[in-house]
Amino acid sequence: MTEESLEINEADLLSPSPEATVVDRWTLSSAPEESRAAAMAWWPVARIGLKLVIKRWIFWVFIALGLINFLFFSAMIYFLAGLAAQLKGQRFGEGPLEFARNFIFTGTGESFRDFITSQNTVVMLLLAISGAVLVGNDFRFRSLTFYLSKPLERWQYFLGKLVATSLLVSMLTLLPCLALFIEYGLFGDTFDYFFESRRILFGILAYGLLVSVGMSILLLGVAALLQRTISIVMVWGLIFIFLPIVTEVIHEAAGGSDYWKLLDFWSLLQWCSNAFFGIESGLYSGQPWCPIAALAAWLGAALWAFWSKTRAVEVVS
Amino acid sequence: MNPVSIRDLAKWYGEIAGLNKVNLELQPGIIGLVGPNGAGKSTLMKILTGQLKPSYGEALIFGKDVWKTAAVRRRLGYSPEGDSFYEDMSVLAFVRAMGRLCGLGGSADAFAREALGKTGALEYAGKRLKACSKGMRQRAKLAQALVHKPDILVLDEPLNGIDATGRREMLRLFEELAAAGATVIVSSHILEEIEAVTSRIVFLAQGKVIASGALAEVRGLLKDHPLKLLVTASEPRKLGARLLESGLVTGIVFQRRGGELAEDDLVLSVPQVESFYRALPGLVRELGIGIDRLVPLDASVEAVFGYLVGEEMGGGP
Numbered sequence: 001m002t003e004e005s006l007e008i009n010e011a012d013l014l015s016p017s018p019e020a021t022v023v024d025r026w027t028l029s030s031a032p033e034e035s036r037a038a039a040m041a042w043w044p045v046a047r048i049g050l051k052l053v054i055k056r057w058i059f060w061v062f063i064a065l066g067l068i069n070f071l072f073f074s075a076m077i078y079f080l081a082g083l084a085a086q087l088k089g090q091r092f093g094e095g096p097l098e099f100a101r102n103f104i105f106t107g108t109g110e111s112f113r114d115f116i117t118s119q120n121t122v123v124m125l126l127l128a129i130s131g132a133v134l135v136g137n138d139f140r141f142r143s144l145t146f147y148l149s150k151p152l153e154r155w156q157y158f159l160g161k162l163v164a165t166s167l168l169v170s171m172l173t174l175l176p177c178l179a180l181f182i183e184y185g186l187f188g189d190t191f192d193y194f195f196e197s198r199r200i201l202f203g204i205l206a207y208g209l210l211v212s213v214g215m216s217i218l219l220l221g222v223a224a225l226l227q228r229t230i231s232i233v234m235v236w237g238l239i240f241i242f243l244p245i246v247t248e249v250i251h252e253a254a255g256g257s258d259y260w261k262l263l264d265f266w267s268l269l270q271w272c273s274n275a276f277f278g279i280e281s282g283l284y285s286g287q288p289w290c291p292i293a294a295l296a297a298w299l300g301a302a303l304w305a306f307w308s309k310t311r312a313v314e315v316v317s
Numbered sequence: 318m319n320p321v322s323i324r325d326l327a328k329w330y331g332e333i334a335g336l337n338k339v340n341l342e343l344q345p346g347i348i349g350l351v352g353p354n355g356a357g358k359s360t361l362m363k364i365l366t367g368q369l370k371p372s373y374g375e376a377l378i379f380g381k382d383v384w385k386t387a388a389v390r391r392r393l394g395y396s397p398e399g400d401s402f403y404e405d406m407s408v409l410a411f412v413r414a415m416g417r418l419c420g421l422g423g424s425a426d427a428f429a430r431e432a433l434g435k436t437g438a439l440e441y442a443g444k445r446l447k448a449c450s451k452g453m454r455q456r457a458k459l460a461q462a463l464v465h466k467p468d469i470l471v472l473d474e475p476l477n478g479i480d481a482t483g484r485r486e487m488l489r490l491f492e493e494l495a496a497a498g499a500t501v502i503v504s505s506h507i508l509e510e511i512e513a514v515t516s517r518i519v520f521l522a523q524g525k526v527i528a529s530g531a532l533a534e535v536r537g538l539l540k541d542h543p544l545k546l547l548v549t550a551s552e553p554r555k556l557g558a559r560l561l562e563s564g565l566v567t568g569i570v571f572q573r574r575g576g577e578l579a580e581d582d583l584v585l586s587v588p589q590v591e592s593f594y595r596a597l598p599g600l601v602r603e604l605g606i607g608i609d610r611l612v613p614l615d616a617s618v619e620a621v622f623g624y625l626v627g628e629e630m631g632g633g634p
Contacts, residue, residue: 151390
C-alpha cells in the first residue's frame with residue numbers, strides 16, 4: 001500500500017453535498033389526470049413510427065410515384081367526363097366514348113382493383129425500404145427496450161407499428177382509390193352511381209384494407225426477423241418477385257395444378273380482390289377456403305415471427 | 318407496501334442461470350446493484366422493468382406483477398446501458414416521445430423540458446441525437462427515464478461517459494429524487510461513486526444475491542475478514558502494544574512508505590469494529606498520544622465484494 005493511494009480518495013470528492021436535500025414532490029403517481037387512456041397506448045408507438053418514416057426523402061419519392069399513377073387515373077376520369085359531355089347527342093358520339101372507356105377507366109370494380117394492384121408495386125418498394133426504420137432498427141439497435149419498459153403491452157407495441165405501416169400503405173392504395181371512386185361518381189349526371197356501386201365501394205374498402213394490413217403484417221414479421229434493410233429487401237424480392245415466377249413454373253410443370261398458386265402472396269391478394277369485387281377469374285379453381293387458409297398461414301407466420309422476437313429480449317450472449 | 322418486492326425470482330437461458338432464487342425487498346432510497354459481468358444485474362433490471370418474463374417467481378412493483386400488469390410500469394423509469402436511440406430525432410423530440418409512451422398527452426412537451434432541465438440537457442434540447450456526445454446522450458437517456466416522474470428509477474450504468482463534474486451533478490440528482498421519495502436502483506462499475514450515495518447495496522454473483530444491506534452492515538458481517546484500519550499515531554509502538562494487550566486487534570502491520578519503514582503508520586486487523594471504535598478514545602486518552610489519521614482500508618464496495626465473492630467460492634479473497 002502506498003501513501004499516494006491513500007491520500008487521493010475519489011469517494012471523498014464525490015461525497016453527498018449538504019444541499020442535496022431539496023425538493024418538491026417528484027413522483028407523478030398521484031396525478032393520473034396527466035395520463036392518456038391505457039387503451040390508446042399504441043398511438044404514440046404509431047406516431048413515432050410515422051415520424052421516423054416521413055422524415056426520409058425516399059418516402060416522399062415513393063409517395064410521388066404513387067401520386068403520378070393516381071393523377072393519371074384522376075385526369076382520365078376528368079377527360080372522359082368532359083368527352084362524354086361534349087359528344088352527348090352527337091352522331092357517332094357514343095362510339096368513340098365507349099372505345100375510350102374500354103381502355104382507360106370505366107368506374108367498374110375491375111378498374112378500381114387494377115388501380116390498387118398497380119399501386120402495390122410502389123407499396124412493395126416503399127415497405128422494403130421502410131421496414132428497417134419502422135421495425136427492424138428497434139430490434140437491431142435494441143430500441144425495443146425503450147418501448148417494453150414503458151406501460152405498454154406487447155400487443156400495443158405491435159398494434160402501434162401495424163397502424164403506422166398500414167397508414168403508409170393506405171396513403172398509396174385505399175385513400176387514393178376512394179378519392180377516384182368519389183371523383184367518378186361526382187362527374188356523373190346524377191349521384192346514382194354511389195347507390196348502384198355499393199359492391200364496388202365494399203371491394204375498395206376490403207381490398208384496400210387487406211393490402212394495407214396484410215402487407216404490413218408481413219413486413220412486421222420479416223423486419224423483426226431480418227432487421228437490416230438489405231436483408232429485408234432481399235427477402236421482400238424473394239416473396240414478391242421470385243416466388244410468383246417459381247410458382248408459375250411449378251404450376252405449369254405440375255400439369256396446371258392450382259394448389260401451387262397458393263404459395264404466391266400476390267396471387268392470394270389478387271384472388272381476394274376478385275372475391276371482394278365480385279369478379280370472376282380463373283386464378284384458382286379449387287375450394288375457396290384454400291386461398292383463405294394460405295393467406296392466413298402467411299400472416300400467421302409473420303405474426304409468430306414478430307411475436308417471438310418481442311418476447312425474447314436478448315440480454316446474454 | 319414496499320415499492321419493489323422480488324420473490325424467488327429465477328431466470329434461465331437454456332441451461333444457464335441468469336438469476337437464481339433472488340429475494341429482495343427494496344424501499345425508497347438509492348440502491349446500488351454491484352456484481353461482475355454475467356452476475357445477473359442486467360437480467361434483474363430487465364425483469365424488474367417488465368422486459369423479460371421470469372422463469373420462476375415474481376417481481377412486484379407496488380404489489381403488482383410487473384410482467385403481467387403493464388400499467389404499473391407507469392411508475393417505473395428505466396435508463397438502459399446501451400446507446401440505442403432514433404438518431405434523427407432531436408433530444409427534446411426523443412424525450413417527448415418517450416413521455417407519450419408513458420401516457421403523457423398534451424403535457425408531454427412541458428414534462429420533457431422539465432426532465433431535460435433536471436438532467437442538465439435542456440441547453441441542447443434541439444440538437445439531433447446523432448450529433449450528441451456520449452455524455453449528452455447519457456443525459457438524454459436519463460431524462461427519458463425521468464420524464465413521467467416515476468416512483469422507481471432503474472438505471473443501468475447511468476454514469477458511463479459523463480465527466481467528473483457531470484457525475485457529481487447526476488449523483489446529486491439521484492439524491493434529490495431519493496429525498497423526494499423515489500426508489501433509485503443504480504448499477505454502475507464505478508463503485509466508489511455508488512458507495513458515496515447509496516443507502517443500500519445489493520451484491521450479485523452468478524445469478525444470486527450474495528449480500529444486501531448498508532455497506533457498513535455487510536462489512537460488519539464478514540467475521541472471517543477483520544477490518545483493516547490504517548492508523549497514523551504519534552507513538553505507534555505504544556498504541557500497538559496496548560491494542561494487542563486489550564484484544565481489540567488480532568494483528569498489526571507497520572506500513573511501509575516509499576520503501577522505508579515508517580513507524581508512524583499502523584495497519585490494524587480489527588475483528589469487532591464497533592467495540593474498537595468505542596474503546597479507542599479511552600485508550601488514546603490513557604496513553605496520552607495523538608492520532609492523525611484513521612482510515613478503513615477494506616471497507617469499500619470493491620473490497621467487500623471481493624471478500625463476498627471469495628466466501629461464495631468457498632475460500633478467502
